[in-house]
């Protein structure tokens with residue numbers, strides 16, 4: 001059974017979706033860099049171990065990442081799931097977990113890497129928006145995309161309404177991708193990412209129109 005560790009900084013609604021999904025893997029622990037993160041309460045209510053590792057207590061990014069790395073090894077984690085984890089990770093940490101670490105980003109990557117994605121979509125007047133689950137690599141929001149949730153932007157949409165609509169898509173696609181990894185439907189190999197035993201060319205898209 002795949003052992004999953006989830007890294008959080010905030011509310012943890014994606015963590016909740018993973019807990020509620022009854023994955024065939026096991027969530028063995030949740031790490032937060034913020035002691036006040038509500039995600040910790042969600043984990044505790046589900047009987048999942050938690051660790052608070054405050055980045056401010058370490059002299060630099062590498063020292064903080066080393067402590068997280070050790071915690072993940074202690075939990076014997078196979079898969080690391082970033083769910084609203086608001087720290088940039090050092091190259092060494094990312095390399096150590098390459099092919100074993102996922103993130104979800106609130107845009108249709110490669111468009112709108114970085115922050116304020118909903119505002120940027122509205123500013124541009126895009127018709128489509130959504131979220132992307134991808135492997136984490138050293139370049140920000142640039143690892144291979146595995147799945148995307150796609151929605152149509154309406155002229156009534158605001159930053160808040162888009163944030164809410166994208167969030168509910170996240171809660172569908174993130175557990176699905178994690179389950180695909182747990183079940184071997186998605187495999188990270190030296191020859192690339194396999195989906196149902198074939199090389200994945202495009203992320204799987206879930207459309208909510």
Ligand code: GRF
Pocket residue numbers: 010011012013014015083084085104105106131167170
């Ligand atoms: C989500 O919008 C996700 O796309 C981004 O961080 C947010 C996390 O939300 N990476 P939550 O803490 O899971 O509610």
